Amino acid sequence: MFGLPGGMEWVILAIIALLVFGGSRLANAGKNAGKAIREFKEETSSLKKSDAPEQTTPQVPTATPTTTAEQTPQVYDGEIVNEPKDKGQQA
Structure with a gap:
């Protein structure tokens, strides 16, 4: 009963669109x-042509001898996460 519009329906839709929006729009x-x-x-096409993306390893900063244990970041898979200063419960 309800299917895709046929040939005459497309013509009617095009005329309605032309009347509503105008030719320039x-x-x-x-x-x-x-x-x-x-x-x-x-x-x-440029993505298909390009070679494999360059694999760069993240550079992890090394701790200097002047840092304390609270300031030394923890490193997980190239991600730097600072330890919380409050060791109690966290929400």
């Missing part, structure tokens, strides 16, 4: 849609 919308599709294709 529809032309600009089509132009902008074309630019967006073109940019998307360029970006995806």
Whole structure:
């Protein structure tokens, strides 16, 4: 009963859109849609052409002898997390 619009329905929809939005707005919308599709294709093709991304290892700062135990950061998989100063309950 309800399916995709056929040939005559598309013509009626196009006429209604032309009357509602006007010719210049529809032309600009089509132009902008074309630019967006073109940019998307360029970006995806450049991603396909590029080699494997460079794998960089995160640089972990080393502790200097002047730091105390409270100031020394804990390092987990390249992420620096400072220890909390209050060792009690934390919400």
